[in-house]
Amino acid sequence: xxxxxxxxxxxxxxxxxxxxxxxxxxxxxxxxxxxxxxxxxxxxxxxxxxxxxxxxxxxxxxxxxxxxxxxxxxxxxxxxxxxxxxxxxxxxxxxxxxxxxxxxxxxxxxxxxxxxxxxxxxxxxxxxxxxxxxxxxxxxxxxxxxxxxxxxxxxxxxxxxxxxxxxxxxxxxxxxxxxxxxxxxxxxxxxxxxxxxxxxxxxxxxxxxxxxxxxxxxxxxxxxxxxxxxxxxxxxxxxxxxxxxxxxxxxxxxxxxxxxxxxxxxxxxxxxxxxxxxxxxxxxxxxxxxxxxxxxxxxxxxxxxxxxxxxxxxxxxxxxxxxxxxxxxxxxx
Amino acid sequence: xxxxxxxxxxxxxxxxxxxxxxxxxxxxxxxxxxxxxxxxxxxxxxxxxxxxxxxxxxxxxxxxxxxxxxxxxxxxxxxxxxxxxxxxxxxxxxxxxxxxxxxxxxxxxxxxxxxxxxxxxxxxxxxxxxxxxx
Ligand SMILES: Nc1nc2c(ncn2[C@@H]2O[C@H](COP(=O)(O)OP(=O)(O)O)[C@@H](O)[C@H]2O)c(=O)[nH]1
Ligand SMILES: [Mg+2]
Numbered sequence: 001x002x003x004x005x006x007x008x009x010x011x012x013x014x015x016x017x018x019x020x021x022x023x024x025x026x027x028x029x030x031x032x033x034x035x036x037x038x039x040x041x042x043x044x045x046x047x048x049x050x051x052x053x054x055x056x057x058x059x060x061x062x063x064x065x066x067x068x069x070x071x072x073x074x075x076x077x078x079x080x081x082x083x084x085x086x087x088x089x090x091x092x093x094x095x096x097x098x099x100x101x102x103x104x105x106x107x108x109x110x111x112x113x114x115x116x117x118x119x120x121x122x123x124x125x126x127x128x129x130x131x132x133x134x135x136x137x138x139x140x141x142x143x144x145x146x147x148x149x150x151x152x153x154x155x156x157x158x159x160x161x162x163x164x165x166x167x168x169x170x171x172x173x174x175x176x177x178x179x180x181x182x183x184x185x186x187x188x189x190x191x192x193x194x195x196x197x198x199x200x201x202x203x204x205x206x207x208x209x210x211x212x213x214x215x216x217x218x219x220x221x222x223x224x225x226x227x228x229x230x231x232x233x234x235x236x237x238x239x240x241x242x243x244x245x246x247x248x249x250x251x252x253x254x255x256x257x258x259x260x261x262x263x264x265x266x267x268x269x270x271x272x273x274x275x276x277x278x279x280x281x282x283x284x285x286x287x288x289x290x291x292x293x294x295x296x297x298x299x300x301x302x303x304x305x306x307x308x309x310x311x312x313x314x315x316x317x318x319x320x321x322x323x324x325x326x327x328x329x330x331x332x333x
Numbered sequence: 334x335x336x337x338x339x340x341x342x343x344x345x346x347x348x349x350x351x352x353x354x355x356x357x358x359x360x361x362x363x364x365x366x367x368x369x370x371x372x373x374x375x376x377x378x379x380x381x382x383x384x385x386x387x388x389x390x391x392x393x394x395x396x397x398x399x400x401x402x403x404x405x406x407x408x409x410x411x412x413x414x415x416x417x418x419x420x421x422x423x424x425x426x427x428x429x430x431x432x433x434x435x436x437x438x439x440x441x442x443x444x445x446x447x448x449x450x451x452x453x454x455x456x457x458x459x460x461x462x463x464x465x466x467x
Contacts, residue, residue, distance in 0.1 A: 013416045016388035024336050093362035094335070100372035106379040113386055117337070117367045324345060 003028070004035045007139055012112065015139050019114055022135055023128045032129055039138035041266070043080075044253050047158035049124060049148040050168030055194035056147050056235035057083065057101035059168060059245075064105055066242045067143060079111045080141035081105075082132055084125050086149050087117040094118070098147060112141065123157035124148035130161050130273070159187035160269055161174070163262060165253045166190045166245070169208060171200030185215045188229055190248050196233035196241065205231055227255050286320065294319055338366040338462050340391040343380040344373050345408075346398035353425060353447075354395035360451035361393075364459070377404055381411035384420060390462055393454075396426040401436070409440045421461055423454065 003021070006014030019328075021029030048056045060081055067077045083098035094117035105111045114132065121127045125148055136144050148158045158166050169186040172195070191212075193205045208231050230248050237245035256262035287295075298316055301307040307315065318324050342358045344351045348464040351373055356367045359403050373381070384392050392412065394405055405424055412420050422437070433444040443457055 012386075013385055016386055019380045020339075020388045087367075088362060091363045091365045093365045094367045095358055095370060096367060097370045097372075099369060103372060103379065104377075106382055113383075115367075115369050115387060119337075 004032050007032075007036070007135070008039065010140075012109075015112065015135065016114075018135055019132050022131045023116065023126070025128065029131075033134060033284055036135060036138035040134045041137065043133075043137040043141055044143045044164070045133060045137075045146065045162045046143060046249055047146045047148065047162030047165040048168060049155045049158050050170075050192075050194075051166065052150050054150070054168045054170040055234075055236045056150060056168050057098040059166075059192065059234060060098075060145050060147050061104055062234075062236050062239050063100045063145060063246060063249075064102070064111055065239075066246050068105075068108060068110055072223065076110060077142040078110045078140060080114070080136040080139070080144045080206065081147070081207045082114050082116055082129060082136070082144065083147040084118055084129060084149050087119050089120070092119075094285055110169045112136065112139075118149055121157075124150065124155040125157045125161065127156075131264075133161065133221050153186060156183075160272065163256055163265060164189045164249055166249070168192045168194050169204055170195040171198045171204045185211055185229075189252050190245070191231045192245060193231065193233045194236050196235060197235045201233060203231065226259050227252065286316075289320060292315065337401065338391065338458060339369065339387060339389040340366050340393060340458070341369045341371065341380070341384050341387060341389045342393045342395065343371050343383070343408075345375045345380060345404045346363050346396055346400050347377060351395065353397075354393075357393060357395065357425060357438045357451055359460070360455060364414060364455040366458070377407040377411055381415060381417075383411060384417060385415050389420060391423065391458055393423045394424045394426075396424060396428075400425075401428055402425060402432055405436055405441060406439045409436065411442070420447050421458070423457070425449065425454075 001009070003018045007018055018029065018032045021032060023029070048060055050056055052318055060083070064079045064081060066093050070076055081102065083096070085094055085096045086097060087094040096115035096117060097114060099113060102113055105113065116126045116129060116132065118126045127145070129146065133144055146158060146162060148155055165187050167184045167190070169191065170193070192206050193208065195201065211233070212229060217261045226286065231243050232241060232248060234245060253262070256265065294316060298307070298312040302309060302312055340361050342354050344354045353368070358370050361368045369389065371381065371383050380392065380394070392408065393406060396404065401424065405422070409422055412422070414440060422440065423443040423445065424441055425445040427447055428444055436444055442461065445454060
């Protein structure tokens with residue numbers, strides 16, 4: 001049985017191994033993604049971002065626990081977790097410690113936790129995180145919780161990948177507007193003030209609400225495309241405030257579906273991915289066919305200021321395809 | 334993307350400090366490995382489950398409690414039962430020589446006493462995995 005078949009049959013070792021192949025971008029990993037693609041698109045992808053130490057892993061642990069033990073009458077969801085931590089820029093190694101906060105989840109066959117090193121990527125996720133999430137989606141997990149590094153300048157990657165993005169703040173990291181990372185309002189669907197047991201939680205919450213108001217002057221302060229960004233308090237260390245967060249996550253999914261935004265987010269994400277692939281594949285293929293001497297000559301012409309970069313591209317394209325009309329796409333390629 | 338050696342560092346048993354485990358974890362990270370650290374008081378079942386989900390190449394068990402003769406073989410057994418036949422298990426801690434020999438017999442790849450240099454652990458893992466990994 002192939003890894004893909006074994007994965008679809010529910011074998012966890014096959015899932016774990018395919019995740020490694022995908023993470024290492026091996027031919028087997030790429031073939032696996034191709035074969036699994038038709039099985040993706042079902043899971044609710046939920047991002048959890050926020051500065052290191054705010055309690056993301058603890059919150060993920062509690063969210064997963066609650067999803068596994070829902071109130072009577074609702075079926076438990078199968079939950080996968082991808083937790084990304086930074087790689088050391090010096091050694092390339094990494095210390096992945098998020099599982100320390102997730103020990104409550106062990107022994108549950110409805111939960112699968114995978115740690116991932118960022119491997120040099122700067123946007124809060126690893127380059128292969130989106131692909132790993134696809135594998136977990138195909139493996140049938142209903143909800144996939146994606147914990148970001150949290151230390152990135154911008155955490156836009158997670159907003160692009162996830163349907164629902166939680167931004168976690170905590171008191172004590174500085175409780176005024178200046179201390180809160182710029183840009184979070186653009187990505188937050190739900191704001192969480194964790195460590196609400198600590199003094200200063202009021203200030204943190206007030207600062208967040210003030211930011212929401214400043215961002216949307218004159219309107220319902222929290223509303224964005226029909227969604228009112230809630231500010232919720234939790235004590236992840238003591239399992240407080242968790243049902244409210246789950247309710248908000250599920251309401252957000254409902255909102256996305258009823259407003260058509262689920263579809264448009266998927267579309268935007270997949271378009272972006274297609275664009276990305278197209279660019280890298282075309283460039284790779286072109287390079288493979290391009291005689292090295294022509295490339296060197298183009299670089300030399302740039303150095304000599306004989307050709308501009310776009311003229312050099314035009315020249316290389318014409319050398320590869322003499323039938324190409326000389327003006328096509330000349331200066332804005 | 335180059336392949337990284339993935340290591341799970343686990344601390345079973347009830348004794349409450351993990352300084353040794355953390356020192357080893359950092360040394361392995363500094364040697365370029367991806368180290369999954371799972372925290373204190375792990376049962377053999379928890380260790381094997383994490384090793385499977387993380388698809389690690391190596392499991393390092395740090396143990397001071399004296400329960401190594403029951404806990405460690407159980408971890409090896411569970412790994413093998415899960416199909417992780419090639420995962421190397423090493424043990425660090427205060428382990429009498431006779432016990433160490435018995436553990437090696439039961440499928441443990443190496444046993445390191447309190448005086449072992451972390452550089453030796455790094456080297457043993459690299460020797461065992463680089464080349465074998467192709
Ligand atoms: N006081 C308090 N501490 C918490 C709470 N949630 C998490 N912590 C602690 O905050 C620290 C960092 O938590 P962690 O979940 O690892 O944060 P992460 O780095 O964002 O993933 C740990 O020591 C947790 O025990 C909380 O609600 N209240
Ligand atoms: Mg964390």
